[in-house]
Amino acid sequence: xxxxxxxxxxxxxxxxxxxxxxxxxxxxxxxxxxxxxxxxxxxxxxxxxxxxxxxxxxxxxxxxxxxxxxxxxxxxxxxxxxxxxxxxxxxxxxxxxxxxxxxxxxxxxxxxxxxxxxxxxxxxxxxxxxxxxxxxxxxxxxxxxxxxxxxxxxxxxxxxxxxxxxxxxxxxxxxxxxxxxxxxxxxxxxxxxxxxxxxxxxxxxxxxxxxxxxxxxxxxxxxxxxxxxxxxxxxxxxxxxxxxxxxxxxxxxxxxxxxxxxxxxxxxxxxxxxxxxxxxxxxxxxxxxxxxxxxxxxxxxxxxxxxxxxxx
Amino acid sequence: xxxxxxxxxxxxxxxxxxxxxxxxxxxxxxxxxxxxxxxxxxxxxxxxxxxxxxxxxxxxxxxxxxxxxxxxxxxxxxxxxxxxxxxxxxxxxxxxxxxxxxxxxxxxxxxxxxxxxxxxxxxxxxxxxxxxxxxxxxxxxxxxxxxxxxxxxxxxxxxxxxxxxxxxxxxxxxxxxxxxxxxxxxxxxxxxxxxxxxxxxxxxxxxxxxxxxxxxxxxxxxxxxxxxxxxxxxxxxxxxxxxxxxxxxxxxxxxxxxxxxxxxxxxxxxxxxxxxxxxxxxxxxxxxxxxxxxxxxxxxxxxxxxxxxxxx
Numbered sequence: 328x329x330x331x332x333x334x335x336x337x338x339x340x341x342x343x344x345x346x347x348x349x350x351x352x353x354x355x356x357x358x359x360x361x362x363x364x365x366x367x368x369x370x371x372x373x374x375x376x377x378x379x380x381x382x383x384x385x386x387x388x389x390x391x392x393x394x395x396x397x398x399x400x401x402x403x404x405x406x407x408x409x410x411x412x413x414x415x416x417x418x419x420x421x422x423x424x425x426x427x428x429x430x431x432x433x434x435x436x437x438x439x440x441x442x443x444x445x446x447x448x449x450x451x452x453x454x455x456x457x458x459x460x461x462x463x464x465x466x467x468x469x470x471x472x473x474x475x476x477x478x479x480x481x482x483x484x485x486x487x488x489x490x491x492x493x494x495x496x497x498x499x500x501x502x503x504x505x506x507x508x509x510x511x512x513x514x515x516x517x518x519x520x521x522x523x524x525x526x527x528x529x530x531x532x533x534x535x536x537x538x539x540x541x542x543x544x545x546x547x548x549x550x551x552x553x554x555x556x557x558x559x560x561x562x563x564x565x566x567x568x569x570x571x572x573x574x575x576x577x578x579x580x581x582x583x584x585x586x587x588x589x590x591x592x593x594x595x596x597x598x599x600x601x602x603x604x605x606x607x608x609x610x611x612x613x614x615x616x617x618x619x620x621x622x623x624x625x626x627x628x629x630x631x632x633x634x635x636x637x638x639x
Numbered sequence: 640x641x642x643x644x645x646x647x648x649x650x651x652x653x654x655x656x657x658x659x660x661x662x663x664x665x666x667x668x669x670x671x672x673x674x675x676x677x678x679x680x681x682x683x684x685x686x687x688x689x690x691x692x693x694x695x696x697x698x699x700x701x702x703x704x705x706x707x708x709x710x711x712x713x714x715x716x717x718x719x720x721x722x723x724x725x726x727x728x729x730x731x732x733x734x735x736x737x738x739x740x741x742x743x744x745x746x747x748x749x750x751x752x753x754x755x756x757x758x759x760x761x762x763x764x765x766x767x768x769x770x771x772x773x774x775x776x777x778x779x780x781x782x783x784x785x786x787x788x789x790x791x792x793x794x795x796x797x798x799x800x801x802x803x804x805x806x807x808x809x810x811x812x813x814x815x816x817x818x819x820x821x822x823x824x825x826x827x828x829x830x831x832x833x834x835x836x837x838x839x840x841x842x843x844x845x846x847x848x849x850x851x852x853x854x855x856x857x858x859x860x861x862x863x864x865x866x867x868x869x870x871x872x873x874x875x876x877x878x879x880x881x882x883x884x885x886x887x888x889x890x891x892x893x894x895x896x897x898x899x900x901x902x903x904x905x906x907x908x909x910x911x912x913x914x915x916x917x918x919x920x921x922x923x924x925x926x927x928x929x930x931x932x933x934x935x936x937x938x939x940x941x942x943x944x945x946x947x948x949x950x951x
Contacts, residue, residue: 489801490815491829497816503802504812514926517803518908521883525852528884532847535840544837571833572840596830614826 330432332459335448336466338432342409344374348423349456350415351381352590354563355485355520358387358396360413360434360456363478366392367460367469376405380421384561389519390481391474399426414456416441434459439601439610454494457482461502473510480506481516488567489517493614526558534565541632542639544574548631551582552624562592570594577635581620581627589620589627598638606634642744644771647760648778650744654721656686660735661768662727663693664902666875667797667832670699670708672725672746672768675790678704679772679781688717692733696873701831702793703786711738726768728753746771751913751922766806769794773814785822792818793828800879801829805926838870846877853944854951856886860943863894864936874904882906889915889947893932893939901932901939910950918946 330338339345347365349357361377368375377396387393399405405426412420412433418441432446436453453459457479464471464479471479483503487495490503507513523531530551538549547569551562562582570578577600580592591607593600593616601616607630609618620627642650651657659677661669673689680687689708699705711717717738724732724745730753744758748765765771769791776783776791783791795815799807802815819825835843842863850861859881863874874894882890889912892904903919905912905928913928919942921930932939 484802488829489803490796490825491801491833493824493826495819495825497819500812500816500819504809504816507807507809507812512805513802513807514805517800518883521803522885523883524885525856528847528850528881531880532844535844535847538840540837567833568843569840571830571835573834573836 330446330448332448332462332466335432335434335446336463338409338446339368339373339411339463339467340371342373344407345376345409345411346405346407346423346427346429347375347377347411347413348379348420349413350419351379351421353379353381353383353387355387356455356457356482357414358383358390358393359478359480359482359485360460361396362390362392363457363460363464363475363482364411364413365395366472366475366478367464367467370469370472371467376407378405378423378426380423384563385524386520386522386561386563387481390478399423412444413460416443418443434463437610438612439605439616452494452496454492454496454499455483455486457486458499458502461506471506471509476506476509476511477516480511480513481520484513484516485520485563488615494612521564524560527560530555530559530562531565531568535568538569540572540574542635544572545576545639546635547572547575547578548628549578549580550624550628551580553583556583566592566594570596577638579631579635581624581631583624584619587621587623589622589624591618591620591627591631593617603634603638607631642758642760644760644774644778647744647746647758648775650721650758651680651685651723651775651779652683654685656719657688657721657723658717658719658735658739658741659687659689659723659725660691660732661725662731663691663733665691665693665695665699667699668767668769668794669726670695670702670705671790671792671794671797672772673708674702674704675769675772675776675787675794676723676725677707678784678787678790679776679779682781682784683779688719690717690735690738692735696875697836698832698834698873698875699793702790711735724756725772728755730755746775749922750924751917751928764806764808766804766808766811767795767798769798770811770814773818783818783821788818788821788823789828792823792825793832796825796828797832797875806924833876836872839872842867842871842874843877843880847880850881852884852886854947856884857888857951858947859884859887859890860940861890861892862936862940863892865895868895878904878906882908889950891943891947893936893943895936896931899933899935901934901936903930903932903939903943905929915946915950919943 399422438451566580604616607618711734750763878892916928919930
């Protein structure tokens with residue numbers, strides 16, 4: 328950890344035009360933290376704009392102000408005096424990096440953060456980047472409006488699997504209590520986040536007809552092939568369907584994204600899957616990690632099972 | 640509400656031999672509240688024993704002291720000076736009622752509680768009976784050991800769908816924070832609660848191939864027929880697979896239990912399903928309710944769709 332929370336707050340205070348971003352393949356924590364941070368900065372009188380170089384998942388479009396998030400165009404520039412990178416090292420922001428040459432402040436809770444900038448605030452014990460954003464709001468004396476609270480709550484809820492993961496601490500729950508007092512309706516957030524199309528529920532059924540156990544049941548693997556991928560809206564939560572199998576220590580999902588582009592998700596009850604993901608060029612947490620594989624689904628399956636065989 | 644919390648605590652203090660029970664088809668809150676209460680009473684030097692007239696679900700067998708729960712035998716008697724009924728009116732405790740003629744104290748959080756006894760402590764705003772048990776422990780100066788905390792946490796987590804339902808309040812989260820400080824590992828509880836057998840995951844797949852939309856997509860219904868029911872261990876959570884469909888206000892599951900015995904579960908995003916359940920002889924909460932139907936699966940389906948047609 329290089330910056331302290333106070334120093335991070337100070338960096339934000341002294342900037343005027345702030346470009347806010349997070350990782351591609353954005354999830355609830357990436358979107359919740361950038362949106363909450365952007366609203367907080369505007370409350371402090373700053374110019375703040377979010378750019379994310381990816382599509383946004385349909386089930387998160389309910390987040391306040393999400394329609395203001397921009398995707399960088401080829402060669403586009405943005406006049407900023409600070410680039411604030413949330414929930415990832417700056418290597419996963421793609422074209423956003425080319426928008427500005429402003430200095431970077433990086434705020435993250437991933438233990439696998441690559442330490443690419445000096446101005447890094449890393450809190451690996453935080454359940455979500457949104458937990459850090461909550462503390463920053465307090466530090467900056469920002470009023471936590473219902474909109475800000477909804478964004479922070481969504482990030483915390485999604486990154487902890489609705490308070491199920493080991494990253495959930497007493498502080499996580501205390502923050503959640505306070506966010507409810509700021510106006511969050513937990514059922515509203517959960518219903519929105521978990522909303523699936525009829526097709527996605529059909530996909531679940533299809534995925535559950537395409538899963539296998541390996542290594543004597545210790546690993547459960549699920550495949551979303553090109554055929555199924557065509558009708559998938561969001562694949563979030565699919566892996567949890569097999570993560571729960573009593574014999575399984577590790578669950579994985581390989582999802583066809585496009586020709587020679589496979590997304591791997593890993594979940595664990597004990598084994599350090601962040602280590603496995605790193606071997607495959609990805610990263611994440613001990614119990615939840617992922618990687619992007621540039622190969623066919625079959626090759627990805629072979630490579631993954633080979634890598635897993637070192638552990639089982 | 641007839642008893643206050645203080646009066647309820649007083650009733651428990653003055654009793655010596657306490658028979659503790661909850662509803663049949665016991666869930667995490669029924670088991671968590673009876674187990675936590677029983678441990679609390681023993682800590683106060685009382686004789687306390689839990690009886691429940693049903694099988695216990697496999698995924699909850701991790702709860703501390705659950706192996707001490709007894710099922711009443713035909714004609715069995717139990718020497719008690721108080722019968723403590725948790726999480727239901729006394730009409731859903733079956734043969735436990737015949738174990739003793741001791742006076743009843745009833746503690747519940749269901750707004751549909753049938754007010755069958757004078758000594759009723761009803762807190763319809765509590766997210767779970769376990770929330771009330773937590774407050775009773777505080778009131779009785781019981782030390783919340785890790786075992787007690789795990790039971791209370793499990794009841795709260797399961798009855799709120801892991802903090803997703805509208806019943807979740809700031810107080811729910813504050814209690815959860817405190818239970819973590821008492822030693823609960825949230826990932827341990829969620830992993831245990833959500834553990835499914837390989838068969839159950841296969842059942843999910845089968846159930847997802849046996850669901851339909853009704854009333855223009857506003858109702859989603861799922862069927863567990865005799866064939867699938869044979870391999871089901873627990874059907875908890877199955878209904879949530881279709882509850883999430885974007886067009887659906889109400890989700891239901893009809894599950895074959897035995898010849899002419901069908902269990903109905905209802906979930907809602909707005910409609911009062913407790914009212915619908917009551918029309919069919921059941922009860923519950925506004926957004927989560929259920930009933931037991933003594934007829935065939937086909938007849939249950941017909942009757943339910945007829946009842947639903949009054950709303951859609």
